[in-house]
Amino acid sequence: MSAYDSTADSVPSPQGGAGHKESEFRVDSGDDAIAEFVDTVNDLGVDGRWLVQGLTDFLRRQKRGGGPGMTAEERKFVVESGSMTEAELVDSEKRVAKGSLEKSAAELWLGTYQETWSASTVAHFMGWTEDEVLAAAEGQRIYGVPVRDRLRFPRWQFSLGSPGRLIPHLETVLPVLTEHWDWISISAFMSVRQRSLVAEGRKTPRSWLRDGGDPAAISEIIEGDKYW
Incomplete structure (x- = not known):
């Protein structure tokens, strides 16, 4: 007998690591964003629990190592090379800190899963x-x-x-x-x-x-x- 359940055309899932840091971006189960997410999943008409479990798996795999960001020398090189202005670099770092990379990865995963x-x-x-x-x-x-x-x-x-x-x-x-x-x-x-x-x-x-x-x-x- 197969180890896999063959039922249902539902939605996929993500993975990651353990532990997390205290952050200004943290959410809890009572957050309005979580409630909206739950309502949205329920409106899809799929196996929502399985979908959320899958997405959770995927996001765990995106867990950051917590290493240092760019050094002062690296920042100077990026700006002086013309690749980014100082303001653009600061804006990019803010978006990355908020989770722009993880958001893009999740969107790619979900889009591929739909196929x-x-x-x-x-x-x-x-x-x-x-x-x-x-x-x-x-x-x-x-x-x-x-x-x-x-x-x-x-x-x-x-x-x-x-x-x-x-x-x-x-x-x-x-x-x-x-x-x-x-x-x-x-x-x-x-x-x-x-x-x-x-x-x-x-x-x-x-x-x-x-x-x-x-x-x-x-x-x-x-x-x-x-x-x-």
Whole structure:
């Protein structure tokens, strides 16, 4: 029996570390912002508890190490190089202190999560049982991403017009992809047009494979760790 629950098309989750510092930015359970967040999640009509648990996991992974900021020499270099004015640097530091980087990371995670399916949706699309979906994921015949106790399946790997309703050579490229990147990076890569994948214009890795391109070209990009 699989360790994953295949039910429901709900929402994803984040992770992080333990402990926290006292801060002017801290919130507590009675804060209006928390109440608004709870109301918003409940209005989504999904498994809100699972979604919040997932987001919590993700945000824990964003936990800061608490190291020092820029040195005086580094600040001087940034300003004198013309990259930022002193005022712009101060404003940037304020936004970072408030959590702008974590907010951007959470937005990216949630946006990527929206482009995934539950096991039940995949089963319906593929004409499989949910057990067959989970077995295919375990055998790396399809790509499943663990979010808490469930697997989610990025949509880029599915193709209605392809044999078996999967992009060709998926089993060939999956081991290479998963060895090098996490699921968010993989999803981004598969949807970005590549300079080296050209056939009547630049193609994304997904469209390259879907349209019959050689999977070796994908592996070359990944193995070379190029700036795709």
